[in-house]
Amino acid sequence: MTMTEAVLAKHLGRLQLPYFVQHAPDLMTRAARESWSHGRFLEDLVAGEVARRDEALIARRIKAARLPGIKTLDGFDWSWPKKINRAQIQHLFRLDFVPPHGNVILLGAVGVGKTHLAIALAHAACLQG
Structure with a gap:
């Protein structure tokens, strides 16, 4: 040098x-x-x-x-649950609710993917700032 x-x-x-x-x-x-x-x-x-x-x-x-793991929307199993509004879920990932300080509530029975979607949504928010 x-x-x-x-x-x-x-x-x-x-x-x-x-x-x-x-x-x-x-x-x-x-x-x-x-x-x-x-x-x-x-x-x-x-x-x-x-x-x-x-x-x-x-x-x-x-x-x-402090996410318990990394989940993404791509990793979500859309075949279960049988009734899910895919377009609405995908729209959430635009994160339009964040600037006005909105909230998202995911309702459903046990094992339908609420936690997966919540973690994926948090991960997407981290990526987008």
């Missing part, structure tokens, strides 16, 4: 940009090899850091929600 790279790594670490620290050397080599513009190089670094932060934010939301 050259002196310039060491100073850069130190500054990036202080700025809390771990993606930059980890990927800058490889991207610099690739940028030189492929004759990238400075803007393209910076764009790739920033996009990687943004993606890393978004993933960390989603992970923190899911952890804070």
